[in-house]
Amino acid sequence: MNKWTVVIVGLVFTLSVVATGLIVGFAVRCSDSNDDQTIAPTTPPSVTLPLDWWQETIIYQIYPRSFADSDGDGVGDLKGIEARLDHVTSLNVRAAWLSPIYESPMKDFGYDISDFVSIDPIFGTMGDFDSLLEAMHKKGLKVIMDFVPNHTSDLHRWFTESKKIDPNNYTDYYIWADKRDCKTLICKDACMNMEPQGCPPNNWLSAFGGSAWEWVNDRAKYYLHQFLKEQPDLNYNNERVRQEMKDVLRFWMNKGVDGFRMDAVSHLHEQPGYPDEPLSNNLGAQDDEHGYLDHIFTMDQPETFERIREWRQLMDEYGEFNDKHIFSVAEAYTDLETMTKYYDVADMSFNFELIPIDEACHTGYCIKERIDGWINQMGTTSRWPNWVLGNHDNHRIATRMGEAYVNAMNALLLLLPGTPTTYYGEEIGMLDHGNITFNETRDPYGLNFGPDRYQEFSRDPERTPMQWDSSDPAANFSTSNDTWLPMHPDYKTTNVESQDVVDDSTPLNVYKALAQLRAETAFRTGAIELADGSDNLIVFGRNDVNAGTKSYLVIINVGWHDQTYNHASGSKSKVAMQFGLEFSVDDIVDITAGISLQPAAFIVLEVYD
Numbered sequence: 378m379n380k381w382t383v384v385i386v387g388l389v390f391t392l393s394v395v396a397t398g399l400i401v402g403f404a405v406r407c408s409d410s411n412d413d414q415t416i417a418p419t420t421p422p423s424v425t426l427p428l429d430w431w432q433e434t435i436i437y438q439i440y441p442r443s444f445a446d447s448d449g450d451g452v453g454d455l456k457g458i459e460a461r462l463d464h465v466t467s468l469n470v471r472a473a474w475l476s477p478i479y480e481s482p483m484k485d486f487g488y489d490i491s492d493f494v495s496i497d498p499i500f501g502t503m504g505d506f507d508s509l510l511e512a513m514h515k516k517g518l519k520v521i522m523d524f525v526p527n528h529t530s531d532l533h534r535w536f537t538e539s540k541k542i543d544p545n546n547y548t549d550y551y552i553w554a555d556k557r558d559c560k561t562l563i564c565k566d567a568c569m570n571m572e573p574q575g576c577p578p579n580n581w582l583s584a585f586g587g588s589a590w591e592w593v594n595d596r597a598k599y600y601l602h603q604f605l606k607e608q609p610d611l612n613y614n615n616e617r618v619r620q621e622m623k624d625v626l627r628f629w630m631n632k633g634v635d636g637f638r639m640d641a642v643s644h645l646h647e648q649p650g651y652p653d654e655p656l657s658n659n660l661g662a663q664d665d666e667h668g669y670l671d672h673i674f675t676m677d678q679p680e681t682f683e684r685i686r687e688w689r690q691l692m693d694e695y696g697e698f699n700d701k702h703i704f705s706v707a708e709a710y711t712d713l714e715t716m717t718k719y720y721d722v723a724d725m726s727f728n729f730e731l732i733p734i735d736e737a738c739h740t741g742y743c744i745k746e747r748i749d750g751w752i753n754q755m756g757t758t759s760r761w762p763n764w765v766l767g768n769h770d771n772h773r774i775a776t777r778m779g780e781a782y783v784n785a786m787n788a789l790l791l792l793l794p795g796t797p798t799t800y801y802g803e804e805i806g807m808l809d810h811g812n813i814t815f816n817e818t819r820d821p822y823g824l825n826f827g828p829d830r831y832q833e834f835s836r837d838p839e840r841t842p843m844q845w846d847s848s849d850p851a852a853n854f855s856t857s858n859d860t861w862l863p864m865h866p867d868y869k870t871t872n873v874e875s876q877d878v879v880d881d882s883t884p885l886n887v888y889k890a891l892a893q894l895r896a897e898t899a900f901r902t903g904a905i906e907l908a909d910g911s912d913n914l915i916v917f918g919r920n921d922v923n924a925g926t927k928s929y930l931v932i933i934n935v936g937w938h939d940q941t942y943n944h945a946s947g948s949k950s951k952v953a954m955q956f957g958l959e960f961s962v963d964d965i966v967d968i969t970a971g972i973s974l975q976p977a978a979f980i981v982l983e984v985y986d
């Protein structure tokens with residue numbers, strides 16, 4: 378018999394579940410399956426109820442340069458954000474993460490900071506920030522700041538001091554090393570005869586390509602930069618550096634912010650002695666690309682977790698004193714096992730398992746495997762789940778999966794357990810701008826690789842300005858026709874205004890409805906039970922064992938073909954939401970009779986026994 382038996386991933390959450398091991402399961406069956414497979418449930422972790430704000434909200438990422446420009450200079454700013462807060466709250470979002478707004482020469486668009494406790498004039502003033510913070514709090518929005526601890530700008534005063542010949546207080550604020558002797562080591566021809574700098578201290582590569590070392594004549598030494606040469610790495614072996622960065626956290630906590638997204642923390646510490654890194658044997662990577670080496674000495678070092686633990690302690694101390702919880706989330710692109718270590722020292726570590734889904738991972742099998750991977754690694758302890766579908770460093774989901782799948786993907790993101798992160802514009806299905814020329818390119822990551830290869834690396838396509846309406850010249854993002862990145866030409870049709878209409882199938886309206894639905898107890902706190910994979914469908918149950926709460930079944934066609942879903946046993950159900958099917962909300966559906974879903978359709982059913 379074609380039967381797909383129950384797969385229960387007991388991720389979650391009530392003590393009674395832990396105590397009794399009671400599992401309420403959905404029996405699910407997909408029509409095209411021949412497998413008969415059961416996976417044992419994992420032990421549900423205990424999570425303290427009631428949930429804290431960061432466990433209940435969607436995190437909405439605002440990339441300030443691209444959200445709303447109030448002063449017509451073509452770059453988004455704080456006043457622009459403040460004027461658009463109603464859009465954010467209309468999404469049922471309760472927290473926004475702001476990418477960096479600090480003083481910066483903008484070599485990496487704010488991730489190169491020259492003063493951690495100031496606002497860059499392009500974004501406004503500290504007064505504008507205070508006003509934005511107050512306005513957000515008034516509207517019930519928590520504010521998550523971007524904390525960029527790994528590096529500063531090369532124009533930060535600490536670095537200009539550190540570069541000087543004469544030793545001073547800042548001499549050891551960065552990672553300085555002697556050149557390598559060209560005569561005794563195999564150097565690339567390029568640096569063989571170069572004086573005075575000889576060869577860099579080792580083979581380490583920058584995340585943006587090329588050597589991670591830059592020579593400074595005055596000091597006759599190299600400094601480390603794991604990103605741009607204009608982003609020198611701070612030296613966390615120096616106690617004073619640690620203190621300075623704690624002061625930065627204190628400054629923003631005293632302002633009243635609610636949490637921090639901790640940037641690029643994998644890179645905080647390096648192996649002493651700076652040994653060469655081994656080759657990754659990654660066939661796709663050329664010898665100047667970061668992926669060419671296996672980063673066993675520059676990423677995820679043991680001391681890194683100590684630093685983050687110290688920040689956690691500081692936040693906890695502050696929080697206790699001020700009767701609030703300061704939220705922290707680590708940004709670490711790393712394997713799942715290492716990610717558990719970040720979870721141990723922060724509230725969350727961003728879960729990037731959904732980032733690689735694209736046309737090469739466009740089946741129920743593939744996407745389920747990615748969901749399982751995370752849940753199997755994290756789900757047996759009290760690590761709060763979270764899911765990221767897009768951000769300013771990765772191609773947009775509408776481009777990766779195809780525009781038609783935006784609603785299906787938002788359904789997946791918002792109905793999985795835990796905290797979802799939505800990148801601005803993904804609520805209206807914005808696409809990458811695929812035709813930005815080399816001349817128009819601004820992202821240094823793209824520029825570094827020159828006109829022939831920039832498109833492989835540039836992050837500009839996913840950073841184009843928010844599309845508010847169809848007006849010229851810039852979709853009401855700005856009055857300027859010279860926006861910092863070109864507008865995506867489809868703003869005439871894809872924009873907030875055109876989707877805010879009486880039509881429950883626009884991406885914006887689907888997003889809002891999903892965001893409302895996830896307020897149900899079963900979605901907020903319930904366990905997830907994932908059915909076995911199939912070509913096209915992702916099927917999962919969400920239920921809470923607490924008496925009286927509703928149980929839901931979510932069926933999403935993420936594949937290329939129609940597929941029918943049959944529920945194994947005779948439950949009755951009612952349509953809570955759907956996209957791409959013939960049902961209406963509240964229709965009663967016999968789920969054992971078979972429900973056919975076309976590609977990109979989804980249905981959420983409230984299930985009765």
Ligand code: GLC
Nearest residue numbers: 485488525604640641769770
């Ligand atoms: C993080 C940011 C990215 C930035 C890098 C260096 O990965 O998300 O945009 O370029 O850190 O700060």
Ligand code: MG
Nearest residue numbers: 446448452454
């Ligand atoms: Mg502006």
